[in-house]
Amino acid sequence: VSALTRPWNNLTLVGKVVLPLLLLVVVVGPIATVLLAVYVGPWVVNVLADNIGIVRFVVAITAVLLFSIPAAFIIIYMELKVIAYMNTRVGPNRVGPGGSLHSVVAGLKVLLKEDFTPTSADAIVFTWAPVFVFLTAVMTFLVLPFGPPEYNAATGQYERGGIVGQDLNIGILYLFAVGGMTVVGLLIAGWSSFNKYSLLGGLRSAAQVVSYEIPLTLSVVGLILLTGTMSLQSIAVDQGGGFWNWYVFRQPLGALIFFIAATAEANRTPFDLTEADSEIVAGFATEYSGMRFGFLFFAEYVNVFIISGLLVTFFFGAWNAPVPFPVIDVSLDPGSLGIALLLLILILPAVFTVLFALPFWLTNSKMPGWQALILGFLAFNVVAVGAVFGLAYVGFAWFAGIVWFMIKCFLFVYLFVWMRGTLPRVRIDHLMGFAWKWLLPAALLNLFVTAIAIVVLKTPPPG
């Protein structure tokens, strides 16, 4: 009795309340879970299945919100590291392997900093502006196709949907509508800060984004004429079957205009006038601190990913592999192996660990056996993960699609980072002159040439 009473007496009052509750939760929790799963589960599943549209939408929104943060983290890390190597610096190398967790810690730091509002700022607008900027950036993810839809072998057509938030049939319209809203966020951020640098930054972004919106939109109209659809997933499907089908070869001028205008839309170097640090300190973000600044910062990098994603989707084959991979049918059902599956799971790791350990042990006489076994185990893990990914790539079209989409996207992100490391900033009058005197006529020319070519060559638009 004393063995139990002594610890009990050592507990504080709070502990005496919490501990029984904890025990209760540990005992009751699993039981309740099982009961819920058995009795309420089917009902919940039925309700969800009946409202699959809403479920799909909520899942898509959540996934998009969750995806934007690691994407931004990766791009921030990439920018730090790549520009560091271009500058012959080392870059972040303290947190995580190779400094890879640097941006995570920077994000935590931003969360912990003081959330400061200047005295004379318009507090409500000042608070909501970053949310606005961030949300408009993230909402664009909703129509980006990350992976292919299901292939219907009977009709030889792709189904609608796929790894995409919502496969809107007016996807491109939605895209430009939401993308154009970003400027409102930047403008109100600059206006409400009560700072002249912010004001200049906000107005600069308004002038810049509005000017470049026009060539950006016009550069895609030629593409719409070609495909006859505004759904991004359909555009992606149209480009299947090898890199020679990518629209960059049929719309080279359009792709170039889109690239330049999208760079300006995302306020990236050499068009980063809105936050020109050598002129107007940090532009619209000058007065922001803490997580509000974090939102503005995130939005910028989310935008980088989005313009890369759009470039890839419109002109570089979306999720299609450059050369189509021969389809291998791996319809092996692991369940059919029965008890053998269990044996394989038990035996294979051990056998392969020893097999992979042997070369280390044989070639290095000074290495003790246990070290060789550890190395063998690591090698086995690498091979196993590789094999799983290989099988997934071969077996699931959506997996291969995501892999190719991400590879292409990050190649373009690298291009944007490279540009930032190389180019100086343009001046505001050069910027506007370039948009109105060069890009707009070029986009119109591209549109006319495309339209005339479609009429002359008598290729009716598909769909």
Added chain:
Amino acid sequence: MAAHAPIGKIQSEDDPRVLLDEQIGSFEPIPPYPPRTERESEFYTLGDGEMFLNMGPQHPSTHGVLRVVLKISGEQVVDLDPVLGYLHRGVEKLCENSDYHHIISQVDPLEYVSSLFNEWAPVMAFEKLLDVEVPRRAEYIRVLTSELLRIASHALFQGWMALDLGGLTPILYSFIERDEICEMLAAVTGQRMLFNYFRIGGVNGDVNHEFMSRLGDWMSRATKQHETSIGLLNENEIFVRRMRDIGRLDRDLALRMAVTGPNLRAAGVPYDLRRAHPYSVFPELEFDIPVRGTGPEGGDALDRYLLRLEEVKQSLRIIDQCLHNMPDGPVMAKLPRLLRPRPGRAWAAVEAPRGLYGTYAISDGTDQPFRMKIHDPSFVHLQLVGQLMRGNLIADTMAVMASLDPIMGGVDK
């Protein structure tokens, strides 16, 4: 009376805990006093649609703690007013209270990217006061080290120029170049930045093996390295278009405003102190004086930038000749430890990377100068800012200022 009786009666808008005598508005006109001159009252009167933009003293690209009050109309700069004095340390007064040897370390941090020139001018002035004959080897070493530093300074100028136009990378390559030279000079002087190397009557210590081996190694690739670092910027269309036709400085304005150095030569006047008033061993050395902007409209920011790059090549030529012609011998003249020059006055000037850097010293026969005036080129060039920038855009303000290359350490003294 209570110990902490509140002085004011009105609660401040900014901080409710503060009590004020009278309410201070959120934006008082700058400056918060009645205008003192006509120019001030003209400048601080806003026209229709104009506003003030206070740039600095804590601004990323004003080259130190310069404060520029811009009067802008949209993106266009209508007028501007540089405000100095944020880095004033009273160096001239400090010098008048230090003995002649001590002054060398006082003037070191003035134009801190090219400190050897800061030392050279006063040292030369004191040598004139004292009638000292400097050994030829010491003169050669002075020319050699200072020309190295001129290259370092111009390399840094190039990087800053790019950074002010938004290019992130060139500044780091500039610093690599400057770092090699600083390491080299550290081997012979013991310091990387504020060298304290020149002495009245010579230099502090002969060149050593480490310096020579580093220098030889660097000279073998300096020209190629220079060409490489030029290539990144000079062929960049954005960079060239932003520098062209801004901040035009013509011959008349340049002469009227007493501009010297590369800024004057880029306005079409081939005036180089090393040739115009030869000092040290420069008459024995062969080098050209690059001139740009000889046309009637003078030179723009791009001319000033390119001229500095050409000067680097000439400096390399001078270094090469110094290494070949350097005589043997002592590096210090024989002088008493306590210097008491005869009463009199002396002026000495050198061609610093930014222009004429001069010292005017008056001796009253004691071991401290009675008066020491330092003429700094950056201070003179900063007066041009108001002349060159009117009607330009805000972005050009940075470009023009960077092309004039002021160093605030020298401006405020």
